[in-house]
Amino acid sequence: MGYCHFEALTVTDYIYACVNCGYHPPVVIMDLHKKGVFSMSVSDLKEPPPEFRGEVDIEDFWKSVNLEMIGRGFVPSRTKNPFAVQPSYSRWAPWIGHKTRMDHTVLNTEFAKVATAKVTSAEAQMMNVSEDRLVDELMKQKVGVVRKLCKACNIDSKGSCMDLISRLRAEMQNRQSYDKMFQKIWGASGGWSVILCPHGVVYSIKFNLRAESPRDFAHLLLSWKHIPNVSIYDFARGLATHGNLRVPTDIPFHPHEGRLAEPTPESISSAKQGKLKVSLPWLFEKTDNSSSKGHPITGSSEHYVLYDKLHESNTKDPQDVLRRISLVPELQGWLNSQIAEQFFASLRKNNYFLNNMAPSTHIFIMRNIVHHKNTSTNQKLLEVQLQRGHRPHGLENITLSDLGQAILAQQASDRETVQHHPHQLNQKDFENCGPQCEVFTKCENIAACRVSWTLGSHPAQKELLNYILDIERPGNELIVRTANTVLTRADFWTLGLNRDMESTIGNSCFQLIESIAQSKGKNIYIVDLYVVPTWLPPNNCDPFLSLPDDAHLKDALVIPVWTPGHYQLCVRIHTAFE
Known part of the structure; x- marks a missing residue:
C-alpha cells in the first residue's frame, strides 16, 4: 500500500520504448500472459452505454488509477x-507510451466479445478462438479438476477426461457456464496482452477483462501512430482478419491480407517446399521510395502478420504457410519469436502476489514493474552501444534521435584531425624501436590497409622473434601470460613454424581480433577452437549451447572451421535494428 502511494506521488514517464528500435518498432512480437489475472466477478461488468463505440481516454483512465x-x-x-x-x-x-500511440484516445471493444448479435463468418471464427483456448487449458488440467468443474456446471461427471471435456465444450454455448469455466480454469480476468520489440522491451500492455482474442492486439496496434511492418502473433490469420474488418476503408494489413505473397497454388506449393523467399530489404535499409503512409524507420507502407515459429505448424489453413518467418531472409538468425514467452517467464515470480490484488492495484503495480523491466533492458542495450566506439564513451555521450533511437553524440576530439596518424608513417620511422612502435600496434590503429600488413621488422623485433621460435630452447618456457591463458614457446612453435597450430594460441589470436573489432565499433563473438569440433560426430553437440546469451546482439559471429591444410572462417553478420 505504501509503495503504491509513493509511486502515485512520483512523476514517472512510462515511455515504454526501446533505445534501439525507437518509438515505432518495425517488427513486434505479441503474446498473452495467461497467468497474470486478477479476481473479478464477471457479473459486475455492466454493458456500456449504447453510444459507446469502443474508444477510451487513456490519460483520463490512468490518472484516475493514480x-x-x-x-x-x-x-x-x-x-x-x-x-x-x-x-x-x-x-x-x-x-x-505517449510517443508510440496516436493520441490519448485508444481502442478497447471487449464488450463485443460477449455480443449476441449475428455476425459474419469471419467474425464468428474469431469469437470461437476464446472457446478453443479455454478447451486447450482444460486439456492441461488433471481429471479431478475437470470432474469437479462438470459437477459445478451440473454436467454428468462420469467417463474419461476427453468425454468430460467434450461435454464441457458443448455446455460453453451457455454464457453462464462459460463464465464459470473461464473463472475456474483461466482466472477471473483474461490475462495480459503484451506487444514487445525483438529486444524484449514492452511497448503496449492490455489488461484483459475477458478471454483474449485477436481483437485485443488489433486494437492496440490500431491505437499506434505507426503500425509495425511485421507483426508476429500465434494466431496471425485472426489478427489480420479482425484488423481489416475493423478498418475496411483503409485496411491496415496489406498486401495479400498480411501474407508474404499472393495465396496462389504455385506460391503455396513453393513455400511448403522451402523454395519461396520473400525479401524485405527495407528492414535493414530505409527504402528510397517512401510514401506518405510509410513507416518512419523503414519507409515501407507494407504490413505483414506472421506466425511465431512455435505455432506456425498448428494452423489448418494451407494459405497460412505464407505467414512463416522462415520465408523472409532478413528475419533469419537474429529474430527470437519467443521473446515474449521469455519475458513472461522472468515475471513468473510476481504472479502470486499480483493475482491476489484488487484489479486497479494489479494494473498499477504491473505497469510499474514492466517500466522497471524496460529500463533494465534498455540499460543493457546502451552498454552494448557504448562498447562500440573507438574510445571509451559514457552515458553522457548517448542521445536519442527524433525517432527515439539511441545514438552516440560526436565528441570534440572525434572532429579533430589527427596530425600524425600511424598509417602516415613510413619505413624509416621504424628503423629503431621506440614509441612509434607502441602506437602503431595499438588495436585502434590496426586497419585493413597496406601499411599495416607490409611494414617490415626492425632488428630488435627480429631478435625477439628468433628467441621465441628457437627450437633449441625449452618448449615449456613461459613466454606470454594473459588474463586467462598461459602461452609457452611450444605454443609459438605451432604458430610461427611449419606445424599444425595449437588451439590455445589460436584462441589467443582470435581474442586479439575481437579487441581490434571492438576498437572499430564492432561487437563480435568468435567461437572457441576447442568447441567447434565437438559439434561434429561422434559428439554431435548442439552448437547453440556454445553461443552467449546475447549472441543476437552481436555484430558478427565467427566460427573457425578446420579443413585439411587450413582454417575457414564462417562469419554470420548481424544487421538487425540498431
Whole structure:
C-alpha cells in the first residue's frame, strides 16, 4: 500500500520504448500472459452505454488509477476510497507510451466479445478462438479438476477426461457456464496482452477483462501512430482478419491480407517446399521510395502478420504457410519469436502476489514493474552501444534521435584531425624501436590497409622473434601470460613454424581480433577452437549451447572451421535494428 502511494506521488514517464528500435518498432512480437489475472466477478461488468463505440481516454483512465492509489493513503480501506476504480467496459484502458500511440484516445471493444448479435463468418471464427483456448487449458488440467468443474456446471461427471471435456465444450454455448469455466480454469480476468520489440522491451500492455482474442492486439496496434511492418502473433490469420474488418476503408494489413505473397497454388506449393523467399530489404535499409503512409524507420507502407515459429505448424489453413518467418531472409538468425514467452517467464515470480490484488492495484503495480523491466533492458542495450566506439564513451555521450533511437553524440576530439596518424608513417620511422612502435600496434590503429600488413621488422623485433621460435630452447618456457591463458614457446612453435597450430594460441589470436573489432565499433563473438569440433560426430553437440546469451546482439559471429591444410572462417553478420 505504501509503495503504491509513493509511486502515485512520483512523476514517472512510462515511455515504454526501446533505445534501439525507437518509438515505432518495425517488427513486434505479441503474446498473452495467461497467468497474470486478477479476481473479478464477471457479473459486475455492466454493458456500456449504447453510444459507446469502443474508444477510451487513456490519460483520463490512468490518472484516475493514480488518484485511487493516492487516496488509499487517507482512508482505512479500499471500500471506503471515493476514488476507487472498478473494471468497466467503457473506461478500462491499456497502456501505450505517449510517443508510440496516436493520441490519448485508444481502442478497447471487449464488450463485443460477449455480443449476441449475428455476425459474419469471419467474425464468428474469431469469437470461437476464446472457446478453443479455454478447451486447450482444460486439456492441461488433471481429471479431478475437470470432474469437479462438470459437477459445478451440473454436467454428468462420469467417463474419461476427453468425454468430460467434450461435454464441457458443448455446455460453453451457455454464457453462464462459460463464465464459470473461464473463472475456474483461466482466472477471473483474461490475462495480459503484451506487444514487445525483438529486444524484449514492452511497448503496449492490455489488461484483459475477458478471454483474449485477436481483437485485443488489433486494437492496440490500431491505437499506434505507426503500425509495425511485421507483426508476429500465434494466431496471425485472426489478427489480420479482425484488423481489416475493423478498418475496411483503409485496411491496415496489406498486401495479400498480411501474407508474404499472393495465396496462389504455385506460391503455396513453393513455400511448403522451402523454395519461396520473400525479401524485405527495407528492414535493414530505409527504402528510397517512401510514401506518405510509410513507416518512419523503414519507409515501407507494407504490413505483414506472421506466425511465431512455435505455432506456425498448428494452423489448418494451407494459405497460412505464407505467414512463416522462415520465408523472409532478413528475419533469419537474429529474430527470437519467443521473446515474449521469455519475458513472461522472468515475471513468473510476481504472479502470486499480483493475482491476489484488487484489479486497479494489479494494473498499477504491473505497469510499474514492466517500466522497471524496460529500463533494465534498455540499460543493457546502451552498454552494448557504448562498447562500440573507438574510445571509451559514457552515458553522457548517448542521445536519442527524433525517432527515439539511441545514438552516440560526436565528441570534440572525434572532429579533430589527427596530425600524425600511424598509417602516415613510413619505413624509416621504424628503423629503431621506440614509441612509434607502441602506437602503431595499438588495436585502434590496426586497419585493413597496406601499411599495416607490409611494414617490415626492425632488428630488435627480429631478435625477439628468433628467441621465441628457437627450437633449441625449452618448449615449456613461459613466454606470454594473459588474463586467462598461459602461452609457452611450444605454443609459438605451432604458430610461427611449419606445424599444425595449437588451439590455445589460436584462441589467443582470435581474442586479439575481437579487441581490434571492438576498437572499430564492432561487437563480435568468435567461437572457441576447442568447441567447434565437438559439434561434429561422434559428439554431435548442439552448437547453440556454445553461443552467449546475447549472441543476437552481436555484430558478427565467427566460427573457425578446420579443413585439411587450413582454417575457414564462417562469419554470420548481424544487421538487425540498431
